[in-house]
Amino acid sequence: MDKDKLKKLAADPKFIPGIYNYCNRWCERCEFIEKCLNYAIGKEDERFSSVNMNNESFTGQMIETLKASQELLKEIADEEGVDLTNVNAEEIAHEEKKKRKEDEKHTCAKAAMQYTKAVKEWFDTSEHTFKEKEDELNNEYQLEIPNTNPFEESEVIFDAVEVIRWYQHQIYVKIMRALHGREFEDIEELDEFPKDSDGSAKVALIAIDNSIDAWEKLRTNLTDEEDKILDIIIHLDKLRKDLEAEFPDARNFVRPGFDEYV
Template structure:
């Protein structure tokens, strides 16, 4: 009988042979699979569907156990495949010099983007009762259209809250060296551009969602305007730091 590890690896290798999948499409997406229109061309999504349990456990402890099991399997299979590739190429991994990641000093923009995530998270938590009351009022008057609109806006704001900071951080890793490397034979700077672009896209979507609340909830105008201005400034600085970033083609999405 096939073990979990063998199943994990076999399904991954089988899917990687499919010609209809877009290579690297998962590198610069927003990881919001439930809202994605490209899941059937994404190796990561399809593999996750293959290896997830047939029935999702209701017990939160079991859910967490499954989560960490998938992390462990991914790590073990990745190491095994690296060792196999190294053997094929005649590389002794034990003799490979240890690689040290260069120290990264966060830029003011990274700190600003991360702080936005913390601030919007705390703000939503602080005003949770307000939004719940508004939702109850919409249910009372049977205004389903407005309820769906505000619920969608809330989901967008929540989804991208910390995501923006994470991608802004990734976009700045080794930035100066990569921007000033005319050779860049491995295309490393593309990772900075792709990360910056999805951060800008996430900012745009968040600003649209916040604008929905800004128009509807007059008592929240000052707070929402503050977040809109903050996101606008972060976006402006990203566009300045990464010239031509919006021309970068994300695999599958911008082709």
């Protein structure tokens, strides 16, 4: 997509500004796809790529859109009198790397990374549990056992697995963004504005809430795994409390669209 098309698309008032900054990126399940510029750009690129399958690769299209975004950024910087050539990219990259290393040592970041690994480990070792459950549900269906609903139960399990998998890495990513962003917000003039770090922490907290709910459903339905799942829930719950203590205003952050129509 070229710069002018991007500009025209972005000017459409139907889009909620910045909605994509504090969402869970689960577009398939999002009720705001019609109001999201990010989604619209993705769809437009997808459409263009499939129409031009023979002479335009998907990567080429991505580069084109990134180029257009860069040009747009430069145009806005020029209008605002900001000299982007004055920016020392190497120095910034070095500082970013240093800061990232520090953030990785934070209790919340470490706990989130542990969680990511624990999820992988649990799924790696639970294949037999799912197989047994599948046999049990098939049995219930074939024998028409009263007071059972194998379809509903399998749907609950399937959905819980999808939710856990969706947030498995996102919790860590959002916590890192919250920790990282906080440093740049420590300016008195910004005090009255909502903080990006709180927004990111809120997205992480919601991801934790949803993951805990999903694990509870698995705990109810996969009783053999009850103890292991309980350990994971306890770990997540502690992370949730630590994160709330670290970002006490996060729950009150108003996410455009999701918490308030803007």
